[in-house]
Amino acid sequence: MASPGSVLIVVENLPVPFDRRVWMEATALAGAGYEVSVISPKGKGFDRDRETIDGVDVYRHDLPVEGHSALTYLREYSTALLAESKLARRIYREKPFDVIHICNPPDLMFSFAAWFKLRHGVRVIFDHHDINPELYEAKFGRRDAFYALMRLVERCTFLTANVVITTGESYRAIALSRGGKRPKDVFIVRSAPDLSKFQPVTPVAAYKRGRRYLVGYVGVMGPQEGIDYLLRAVSTILKDQARDDISFMLIGGGPSCDDLVALAHELGLDDYVEFPGRVPDDELIARLSTCDVCVNPDPYNSFNDASVMNKVLEYMALKRPVVQFDLTEGRRSAGEASAYARRNDVPDLAKQIVDLLYDEQRRSRMGEEGYRRMRDELEWRHQVPKLLRAYARALAR
Numbered sequence: 343m344a345s346p347g348s349v350l351i352v353v354e355n356l357p358v359p360f361d362r363r364v365w366m367e368a369t370a371l372a373g374a375g376y377e378v379s380v381i382s383p384k385g386k387g388f389d390r391d392r393e394t395i396d397g398v399d400v401y402r403h404d405l406p407v408e409g410h411s412a413l414t415y416l417r418e419y420s421t422a423l424l425a426e427s428k429l430a431r432r433i434y435r436e437k438p439f440d441v442i443h444i445c446n447p448p449d450l451m452f453s454f455a456a457w458f459k460l461r462h463g464v465r466v467i468f469d470h471h472d473i474n475p476e477l478y479e480a481k482f483g484r485r486d487a488f489y490a491l492m493r494l495v496e497r498c499t500f501l502t503a504n505v506v507i508t509t510g511e512s513y514r515a516i517a518l519s520r521g522g523k524r525p526k527d528v529f530i531v532r533s534a535p536d537l538s539k540f541q542p543v544t545p546v547a548a549y550k551r552g553r554r555y556l557v558g559y560v561g562v563m564g565p566q567e568g569i570d571y572l573l574r575a576v577s578t579i580l581k582d583q584a585r586d587d588i589s590f591m592l593i594g595g596g597p598s599c600d601d602l603v604a605l606a607h608e609l610g611l612d613d614y615v616e617f618p619g620r621v622p623d624d625e626l627i628a629r630l631s632t633c634d635v636c637v638n639p640d641p642y643n644s645f646n647d648a649s650v651m652n653k654v655l656e657y658m659a660l661k662r663p664v665v666q667f668d669l670t671e672g673r674r675s676a677g678e679a680s681a682y683a684r685r686n687d688v689p690d691l692a693k694q695i696v697d698l699l700y701d702e703q704r705r706s707r708m709g710e711e712g713y714r715r716m717r718d719e720l721e722w723r724h725q726v727p728k729l730l731r732a733y734a735r736a737l738a739r
Contacts, residue, residue: 355471390402445469449495475492480565480644513648531728532720534716543627545628588614593626630660657712
């Protein structure tokens with residue numbers, strides 16, 4: 343059977359196969375007969391320049407350490423852009439590709455994607471992971487020259503793309519409005535886990551550290567994730583509500599990790615809050631399966647309100663009830679599987695956590711509802727046909 347085409351996927355945010363969304367896309371395309379190559383940064387134990395995994399050819403480049411200022415981000419992006427462009431041209435010489443699939447952040451890959459489009463007729467798919475202008479504003483709290491630059495390069499990326507893939511309805515609306523795309527060229531492909539590989543397991547009592555309940559979080563620890571809101575809610579629970587039967591576990595790493603550990607110490611939470619860092623997938627599933635409640639503390643802002651958070655979908659896949667602030671895409675994802683605190687209201691976040699912990703029947707009902715939504719509507723097997731339709735649209739002449 344002839345291959346439907348050759349594909350190059352370029353991602354800078356995370357290495358593959360650690361980037362779960364990109365890796366699921368790559369393997370799904372390979373399974374459908376496409377010849378697939380991926381360019382990604384090195385890191386997180388994936389440091390080989392070149393290897394083939396599950397039929398996907400992976401090429402990796404070095405990446406500077408992530409910084410905390412706009413200038414350090416610019417240095418990181420420019421270094422990566424040069425490496426990605428060189429690798430893409432090398433790959434095209436060895437095995438010409440029909441589609442270049444660019445994943446943001448950042449929105450700079452349009453520059454070399456446009457070259458392949460204009461020079462060789464390669465089709466461009468933009469996989470819209472983050473709305474970068476809003477992400478910049480959430481991180482730095484301002485709209486300045488860099489914000490304007492973000493809007494400009496986002497517009498250039500939309501103009502370059504033949505097809506856009508988004509993670510939810512809000513991003514689709516952005517592609518149609520300020521991206522100027524036609525509805526038939528925009529496809530929603532959610533980042534939901536593959537339930538054949540992401541299933542709840544038997545709880546491990548040791549993770550509760552001798553207490554009755556365990557509340558969990560998993561995700562990047564950056565300035566826009568709202569983990570400071572969660573830590574202040576923990577302080578409210580332990581001190582104002584005088585609860586001492588709850589342990590808290592915050593899994594992950596990121597640029598704000600040290601600051602958050604320091605904040606937990608300042609609030610006197612050392613005995614109750616554990617920071618295990620990044621953990622392997624098997625351990626992650628075991629830890630989350632032990633949690634009685636899982637939290638998404640992303641505060642309300644224009645970025646978080648429009649973004650589908652992978653952590654919420656992962657909680658639902660593991661039958662964990664969720665507590666989060668009342669955000670548009672958070673509610674669209676979780677529905678009745680979540681309790682919703684008033685936006686950015688720390689005392690109400692604390693109240694929703696405690697109320698849910700002490701209502702076992704409600705927790706069980708919400709966990710089952712979340713799993714049902716994943717199984718029947720959201721999990722990865724439901725997304726693959728949408729991905730393949732997006733590719734068919736991109737390749738249609």
